[in-house]
Amino acid sequence: MQIAHIIVDVPTMQTNAPYSYLVPADLQDTLSKGMRVIVPFGNGNRKIEGFVVGLEPVTDQDTSKLKEISSVMDFEPVLDDELLELSKWLADKTYAFRISCLLTMLPNVMKAKYAKVVKKNHQLTDPILDKKISPNLSTPLDDKHFTEKEINQLISLQKSHDVDIEYVVKNEAKAKTELAIQNQITDFADVKSKLSKTAKAQQHLLAVLQDHPTDKLIQKKLVAEEGVSPSAIKAFATKGWIKKLQVEKYRNPYKHEIVRDQPKHLTTEQENAVLEIDQAIKKRKSETFLIEGVTGSGKTEVYLQNIQTALNEGRQALMLVPEIALTPQMVNRVKNRFGNQVAILHSGLSNGERYDEWRRIRAGKAQVVVGARSAVFAPLQNIGLIILDEEHDTSYKQDDNPRYHTRDVAIWRSKYHHCPVVLGSATPSLESRARAGKGVYHFIRLTQRVNQQKLPEVEIVDMTQEVSKTGDIFSEELLSSINEKLAKHEQIVLMLNRRGFSSFMMCRDCGHVLMCPNCDISLTMHLDSHTMKCHYCGFEEPIPNVCPNCHSHNIRYFGTGTEKVEKELQQLLPHARILRMDVDTTKRKGAHERILREFGNQDADILLGTQMIAKGLDFPNVTLVGVLNADTGLDLPDFRASERTFDLLTQVAGRAGRADKEGKVIIQTFNPEHYAIQLVKRQDYEAFYKREMKLRHLAGYAPYFFTVQLTVSSTKEDQAAKMSYEILNYLKGQLSSKTMILGPTPRPIARIKNRYYYQIIIKYKVDQHLADALEHILQGSQKESRKGLRIAIDSEPVNFM
Numbered sequence: 001m002q003i004a005h006i007i008v009d010v011p012t013m014q015t016n017a018p019y020s021y022l023v024p025a026d027l028q029d030t031l032s033k034g035m036r037v038i039v040p041f042g043n044g045n046r047k048i049e050g051f052v053v054g055l056e057p058v059t060d061q062d063t064s065k066l067k068e069i070s071s072v073m074d075f076e077p078v079l080d081d082e083l084l085e086l087s088k089w090l091a092d093k094t095y096a097f098r099i100s101c102l103l104t105m106l107p108n109v110m111k112a113k114y115a116k117v118v119k120k121n122h123q124l125t126d127p128i129l130d131k132k133i134s135p136n137l138s139t140p141l142d143d144k145h146f147t148e149k150e151i152n153q154l155i156s157l158q159k160s161h162d163v164d165i166e167y168v169v170k171n172e173a174k175a176k177t178e179l180a181i182q183n184q185i186t187d188f189a190d191v192k193s194k195l196s197k198t199a200k201a202q203q204h205l206l207a208v209l210q211d212h213p214t215d216k217l218i219q220k221k222l223v224a225e226e227g228v229s230p231s232a233i234k235a236f237a238t239k240g241w242i243k244k245l246q247v248e249k250y251r252n253p254y255k256h257e258i259v260r261d262q263p264k265h266l267t268t269e270q271e272n273a274v275l276e277i278d279q280a281i282k283k284r285k286s287e288t289f290l291i292e293g294v295t296g297s298g299k300t301e302v303y304l305q306n307i308q309t310a311l312n313e314g315r316q317a318l319m320l321v322p323e324i325a326l327t328p329q330m331v332n333r334v335k336n337r338f339g340n341q342v343a344i345l346h347s348g349l350s351n352g353e354r355y356d357e358w359r360r361i362r363a364g365k366a367q368v369v370v371g372a373r374s375a376v377f378a379p380l381q382n383i384g385l386i387i388l389d390e391e392h393d394t395s396y397k398q399d400d401n402p403r404y405h406t407r408d409v410a411i412w413r414s415k416y417h418h419c420p421v422v423l424g425s426a427t428p429s430l431e432s433r434a435r436a437g438k439g440v441y442h443f444i445r446l447t448q449r450v451n452q453q454k455l456p457e458v459e460i461v462d463m464t465q466e467v468s469k470t471g472d473i474f475s476e477e478l479l480s481s482i483n484e485k486l487a488k489h490e491q492i493v494l495m496l497n498r499r500g501f502s503s504f505m506m507c508r509d510c511g512h513v514l515m516c517p518n519c520d521i522s523l524t525m526h527l528d529s530h531t532m533k534c535h536y537c538g539f540e541e542p543i544p545n546v547c548p549n550c551h552s553h554n555i556r557y558f559g560t561g562t563e564k565v566e567k568e569l570q571q572l573l574p575h576a577r578i579l580r581m582d583v584d585t586t587k588r589k590g591a592h593e594r595i596l597r598e599f600g601n602q603d604a605d606i607l608l609g610t611q612m613i614a615k616g617l618d619f620p621n622v623t624l625v626g627v628l629n630a631d632t633g634l635d636l637p638d639f640r641a642s643e644r645t646f647d648l649l650t651q652v653a654g655r656a657g658r659a660d661k662e663g664k665v666i667i668q669t670f671n672p673e674h675y676a677i678q679l680v681k682r683q684d685y686e687a688f689y690k691r692e693m694k695l696r697h698l699a700g701y702a703p704y705f706f707t708v709q710l711t712v713s714s715t716k717e718d719q720a721a722k723m724s725y726e727i728l729n730y731l732k733g734q735l736s737s738k739t740m741i742l743g744p745t746p747r748p749i750a751r752i753k754n755r756y757y758y759q760i761i762i763k764y765k766v767d768q769h770l771a772d773a774l775e776h777i778l779q780g781s782q783k784e785s786r787k788g789l790r791i792a793i794d795s796e797p798v799n800f801m
């Protein structure tokens, strides 16, 4: 007999301690750590999902009170020892429950859903109802099968034990399979002698089998590609010369033809970087490198050559990129170098495709994995190199439980696998740059562009002077430069910065601003659907003609949306071919890719877009980059506002002049003197770093202090406020006097989806009592959640809105 330790999925009764269950006799041999199981929980008929995290033999424990595992959901472990261990660390590190850590590591389709089913214990008196419930099976208790009246009837029948209603776990992750054949012949000569000379089809099949004596051959492929006849297969199967079997089939999301490319001849700077990292790969050292390389310095080529080294060493590589930089262009660069051994994980894939890629990785069929944040949990078993490109990007931080940073997980895994981590960026996060400065990370700089081109010249246009002349979107400067480039048939990238809330509808007579009824945020106009939308909760209403407050017709739209800019631009430049890229134009699958392909083929002159276009694009014919509004992010209530603005502008500026033609950048701003903008003009990250560090030091923020953000929310404002004061008082009693506690204050957007948010910020250097205090709050949060209060703990938050 065995006892299994199981982390169960019960939303409001979480605990990080596993529950013990008995392993039933028929599962003794199959059950192992890392499998998901279904177990009974509580007193009723409730069935829930759980993860087996340990097994022990029964010796002299009292097992009489233990329940038995009901069934297994997997036939092999979905998480290996490494990932199980990682989940434990992650739960501690991020103040999350272990179940949410385990679930976050798996592809979406494997997140179990629960359904209610009904079973009858005998024939029911109501004939219609009786017919609807199949005799031996469970029938889903949903509105597809039963009317509302019938559901109520069933609930009362449950009370009289005529039917049972149970929760079951639905497993939606179904691997696709296909038919294959496998050779069973040992003596080929003998079989050959038994075949008639004229049986050409059977002779052919025999030859194929002789070439692949141990492989599982996909029947469909044999017929289509090898010309094997289905009747020959049938004949061989009857004679027992082949065995038919089902093998797992992987959907291939990658439809491009792979054009194999060769490693490039490296520049001296690139070569030094590659060599240094190669050393760590070969010596199996878990070191962290920071590559600070100007845009176009060829960081990606460095990564690719290091990946090759890892592969040569018989190991695997994991390359992480921000979701929006995971463009087809980026994917092609890796695929073209490493072919089909590359697996891609990103949100553009369907759930099924993602699941298939995940299984391919787990089965050891992919040696290189490229993906966004959650790919850091890819089930690779022999990692020789981990890369985090654009390491400063905020999408690396998960905004929901577990609130982990991809960088921390990458470093944890590198220690487990004894391999280096490479962080790369033109504008590293201050935290990483500071660690490199202290020697915690190895610091590598790439200061030159590969093409020997200068970095593009950056011009700052003061919009406070321009508005009166040409309206508020395009300066004369920018327009004339666009015209100049159009005449030369060169391409232009224009970015409209959408960070912050810059666009709203306001009444010119009474000043009323159109707000979302559910959130404390103004509505944004969408011309395609002719509606005003809330970007936080999805609320939508028709664009009004009159002010809802004073009924004046003098209601106007302020700020700019990409659609509006596109219209205006087209009017100013009737012959320019403009492509627009924003959330609206990229909603459909493949749209993102199509826009970039068109632009790459030079079927358009201008690519106009939001932040989405700032990263990763590498188009040689782009010689002008324009930023329409540099400052919308500058005054956000976030201590990283300047850093974000500097990063974004540097990234987008880096899209110009990447090949042999010189590039130019025009930045329109209302804050021309702001240091973040001035230093972008000089493209001087190091100067920005020094300046910003001083400010962070003065204000007591990262990287000098650690921060933890606590957010309390409720649909009742007073409840949220009261709770946040209770937490404040508790913390005051627990934490060191050197630790600073700010707040509670309402969040900058104080209400979202009719929930009120209060936040507390903790700033500290060392505090021995903090972890315990936060753990205590986490445990207590479950009791509160039953009263509708939500408490979130975010260590090193990146989102203060």
Ligand code: ADP
Pocket: 264, 265, 266, 267, 270, 293, 294, 295, 296, 297, 298, 299, 300, 301, 450, 618, 658
């Ligand atoms: P970064 O990621 O640093 O912005 P990329 O890796 O995208 O830079 O490189 C910029 C361009 O230079 C790409 O088109 C890339 O193919 C090319 N490139 C990189 N390294 C070399 C090299 N050693 N020789 C020639 N071209 C290179």
Ligand code: ZN
Pocket: 516, 517, 518, 519, 534, 535, 536, 537, 538, 539, 753
């Ligand atoms: Zn809203």
Ligand code: ZN
Pocket: 507, 508, 509, 510, 511, 512, 547, 548, 549, 550, 551, 552
């Ligand atoms: Zn009004």
